[in-house]
Amino acid sequence: MKLATWNVNSLTVRLPHVLDWLVANQPDALCLQETKQEDSKFPYAALQEAGFNAVHNGQKTYNGVAIISPHPIREVHVDLPNFADEQKRIIAATIQGVRVICAYIVNGQAVDSDKYQYKLNWLAALQNWVTDELKQHEKLALLGDYNIAPDDRDCHDPAAWQGQVLVSPRERQAFQDLIGLGLCDSYRLFNQEEGQFTWWDYRMAAFRRNMGLRIDHILVSDALKPLCQSCLIDKTPRKLERPSDHTPVVLTLLD
DNA sequence: ATGGCCCGGTATCCGGGA
Numbered sequence: 001m002k003l004a005t006w007n008v009n010s011l012t013v014r015l016p017h018v019l020d021w022l023v024a025n026q027p028d029a030l031c032l033q034e035t036k037q038e039d040s041k042f043p044y045a046a047l048q049e050a051g052f053n054a055v056h057n058g059q060k061t062y063n064g065v066a067i068i069s070p071h072p073i074r075e076v077h078v079d080l081p082n083f084a085d086e087q088k089r090i091i092a093a094t095i096q097g098v099r100v101i102c103a104y105i106v107n108g109q110a111v112d113s114d115k116y117q118y119k120l121n122w123l124a125a126l127q128n129w130v131t132d133e134l135k136q137h138e139k140l141a142l143l144g145d146y147n148i149a150p151d152d153r154d155c156h157d158p159a160a161w162q163g164q165v166l167v168s169p170r171e172r173q174a175f176q177d178l179i180g181l182g183l184c185d186s187y188r189l190f191n192q193e194e195g196q197f198t199w200w201d202y203r204m205a206a207f208r209r210n211m212g213l214r215i216d217h218i219l220v221s222d223a224l225k226p227l228c229q230s231c232l233i234d235k236t237p238r239k240l241e242r243p244s245d246h247t248p249v250v251l252t253l254l255d
Numbered sequence: 256a257t258g259g260c261c262c263g264g265t266a267t268c269c270g271g272g273a
Contacts, residue, residue, distance in 0.1 A: 009261075009262070009272080010261090010262055010263075012262090012263090013261090013262075013263095034262095034272085036262075036263070060263085060264090061262085061263055061264070061271095062263090062271075062272095107271080107272060107273060108273090109271080109272085109273085115271095147272095147273070164273095165273075166273060199273070201260075201272095201273070202260035202261055202272095203258075203259070203260045203261090204257080204258050204259080204260085205257085205258065205259095206258095206260095209257080209258095213273075215273080242261090244261095245260085245261075245272085245273080246273095
């Protein structure tokens with residue numbers, strides 16, 4: 001089984017890349033973030049033509065999440081319960097017996113901003129909800145754009161980023177709190193290197209210079225951990241014309 | 256040569272992303 005996550009930074013712009021990637025990689029589930037479109041604009045027909053079902057929780061201009069799969073998509077859930085939020089950041093579904101949660105975690109902008117506090121509150125609500133989901137679904141994967149680089153290894157210049165949003169101690173603690181639920185960072189099961197990134201700024205030739213962050217993650221429950229075969233960052237789409245600034249992360253599990 | 260972006264909206268810049 002192959003699970004993947006990709007922040008596409010507008011599905012309207014990136015649909016050709018997504019379709020090409022789906023055909024080439026044939027994932028069992030692809031989680032998208034930042035579709036930036038209402039449900040009525042979501043390209044169900046184009047995906048169907050390529051052999052994929054999809055569910056979408058979208059809004060105009062901002063945010064928006066989707067799960068795409070060639071299999072039946074069951075038990076669909078949107079948004080965090082007990083957390084009033086206009087922003088569309090969560091969609092979950094059961095696919096081939098695995099609970100797949102697609103999350104677009106808040107960016108936070110700057111540690112002294114209201115958006116940072118919203119990020120921490122949102123993460124606390126996520127923690128509560130995932131706790132409940134784990135009680136109901138032993139095989140669970142939490143995929144998405146976390147907007148958190150968990151460790152200094154996951155940042156191209158830890159000294160320059162010290163204390164900034166995306167690497168701040170409180171955000172990293174929230175990430176570790178998720179790990180504490182019995183999840184693990186599947187990428188780090190296979191690779192301990194620094195300089196392994198999933199996002200590079202569009203500016204400053206950051207991709208060519210590998211000035212990036214590892215902020216897109218696939219966390220898996222204890223029941224899935226022994227089934228993990230590989231977890232890879234696919235830089236191919238980042239090299240295309242008009243790329244997303246994020247690139248896919250792909251986890252392969254034993255069936 | 257060390258750095259100069261990209262997206263949507265209804266805009267001819269601005270807010271947001273990270």
